[in-house]
Amino acid sequence: MAHILIVEDEERIASFVAKGLRAEGHRTTVVGDGPSGLDEALSGQHDLMVLDIGLPGLDGFEVLEQLRAQGSRMPVIVLTARDSVTDTVSALEGGADDYMPKPFRFAELLARVRLRLRQSGDQPGGAVEKLSAGGVELDLRTRRATIAGRAVDLSAREFALLEIFLLNPGQVLSREQLLDHVWGLDFDPGSNVVDVYVGYLRRKVGARAITTVRGMGYRLEP
Template identity: 65%
Template sequence: MNRILIAEDEERIASFIEKGLRANGFVTTVAGDGSTVLELARQGTADLIVLDIGLPVLDGFSVLEAMRREGVSTPVIILTARDTVRDTVAGLEGGADDYMTKPFRFEELLARVRLRLRSGETAPEVGVLTHGSISLDLRSRRASASGGVVDLTAREFLLLELFLRHPGQVLVREQILSHVWGYDFDPGSNIVDVYVRALRKKLGASSIETVRGMGYRLG
């Protein structure tokens, strides 16, 4: 089981990343300042670091420079609100393995985390998710139910993928919103209910169960 160090001082974003990674089987540690991140990186217990540039005490560039100077080779994905070419080059030349700018979708971050870990002992990513009569091909982005092809919008695809990765598990609205719509979601929105109804029409009325007072579960 891979261990991810999340170096992010903005609590909302750190929680968003941590919940998503844990839901996908990773062990996480969160640190909110550069000094703490550097100490944890030196211990060598993390398999990958998601590193925000705008950290207090020591910024991300300083943490990364110190890590590489001291021979810490842990893969690093830089996460930052800065999106200039100069910052991108500085991060990659400083020893980062990848670079993402805010705002971002969790699915993209997850894909990059898996990619950076794939050269190690991580098992290959599953190409097709199935549950009962429902099947979702992650490569071709095609879905089928009871043997028939189902056309999905981009959001419907992400929502179905989330359900298929957690069969039998009740997913609360906040969890669904954060995974499919990102961390800038409106918790009072009924968008989840709208998309669940849309999936039921395409996959079958009993495909997704409503768990009263909690959320939804793949049937």
């Protein structure tokens, strides 16, 4: 399992996140200020960082900027009470791999942690920046999607769902897998949320791009 760095000055939140990640088998290190967070991040001992923005000593934007300036490609998930579009764009363009506003559900954070760890494992030395298959491309840093060179607007859930498909082109993904990775929920046989969002995606990427495999799930055609 991974060693995850949590840089968060609210002790209650830091403890909550660390406890949940340890329950999943991960090792955690918690620090409560920007300078200590940057030092830990540059130590090379961590596989992923969960980073708050409003930190004492050095805010999260500065930590992220210095981390990337020194060549670190460690995946970073920004977790913050700041949820304005400006802050979101600043974090992603500054090198964050994902952005979650507070309050948050731990299950969703866990799903994003799994995604980023998987990506960084697929590309030694850093996280994947772009995914593409079948004329569909996602830029994970700018959160932009293009279909055959045409920009397409996606909601956060649509983006996350398409991201999972692009990580597994040609592979059948069950509803359980999609719920776990995108929504972080235990599978509810009565829920049709996956089917609804696959329908949304088909309208944007093309009806033939995602195939239904009866009784098994869905597959993105490469």
